[in-house]
Amino acid sequence: MDGRFMAVLDVYHERIRDEQKNIRTMASASGAGDWRDQALLAVGPDTGQLIHILVRRLHAPQVLELGTSYGYSSIWLADAARATGGRVTTMEMQAHKSAYAHDMAKKAGLAEWIDFKVGDALEMIPQLQLGIDFVLVDLWKDLYVPCLERFYPKLNPGAIIVADNMIFPGGEEARRYRTALHARPGITSVLLPVGTGIEISRFKAE
Numbered sequence: 001m002d003g004r005f006m007a008v009l010d011v012y013h014e015r016i017r018d019e020q021k022n023i024r025t026m027a028s029a030s031g032a033g034d035w036r037d038q039a040l041l042a043v044g045p046d047t048g049q050l051i052h053i054l055v056r057r058l059h060a061p062q063v064l065e066l067g068t069s070y071g072y073s074s075i076w077l078a079d080a081a082r083a084t085g086g087r088v089t090t091m092e093m094q095a096h097k098s099a100y101a102h103d104m105a106k107k108a109g110l111a112e113w114i115d116f117k118v119g120d121a122l123e124m125i126p127q128l129q130l131g132i133d134f135v136l137v138d139l140w141k142d143l144y145v146p147c148l149e150r151f152y153p154k155l156n157p158g159a160i161i162v163a164d165n166m167i168f169p170g171g172e173e174a175r176r177y178r179t180a181l182h183a184r185p186g187i188t189s190v191l192l193p194v195g196t197g198i199e200i201s202r203f204k205a206e
Contacts, residue, residue, distance in 0.1 A: 008108040012072045042072035047195035055080035064132050067139030068092035071101025078110040089115045125150040137163040141173035145180045157205040167197025
C-alpha cells in the first residue's frame with residue numbers, strides 16, 4: 001500500500017464517518033426519494049481489508065466487482081490486483097458514480113488496473129470471458145441471484161465469491177441468494193459477521 005492509496009482511503013473513510021453520523025438526516029431530507037444514490041454505502045474498512053487479503057492470496061486474478069458505487073471497494077481490489085499481477089472489472093449502473101470512482105482510482109494510482117463498465121450487470125456479465133477468480137457482489141439485492149446465474153459458469157476452479165450485506169439489511173433477498181448459492185455444485189460457503197455480514201464462498205469444479 002503506497003501513500004497515494006492511503007491518502008484516498010483517508011478521504012473515503014472521512015466520508016463514511018460523516019454519512020454514519022448523518023444517515024437519518026439524509027434519508028429524512030430526501031423523503032421517498034432515492035437518497036441512497038448520494039450515499040457512499042461502502043463495504044467499510046473491515047470488509048475492505050478482508051477482500052484485499054483474499055485477492056492478495058491469488059495469482060494474477062481476474063476480479064469482478066458487481067456494484068462499483070463510488071469506488072471504495074474498487075481501490076481495495078485494485079491495490080491487491082496490482083500486487084499480484086491481476087486485473088479488476090467493475091460494473092455500475094450509474095455513470096456519475098463510475099466517473100467518481102475512476103477519478104478516485106486515478107488519485108490512488110490504481111486506475112490502470114481497473115476496467116470501469118457502466119450499464120446493466122445482467123447484460124454485461126455474459127460478455128465477459130471465462131476465467132473469473134474473484135467476485136464481489138454488492139449491488140441491489142434483487143440482482144444477487146440473477147447475477148450469480150450469469151457469473152457462475154465463468155468461474156475458475158478455486159474462485160472466491162464475496163457477497164455483502166448478508167446480515168444487515170439481510171432479508172428475504174439475502175436468504176434467496178444463499179439458498180441459490182448453496183445449491184450450486186462445487187460451492188462451499190461460510191457466513192461471517194464482518195461489516196454488515198459477508199458470505200464467502202469458494203468454487204471447486206467437480
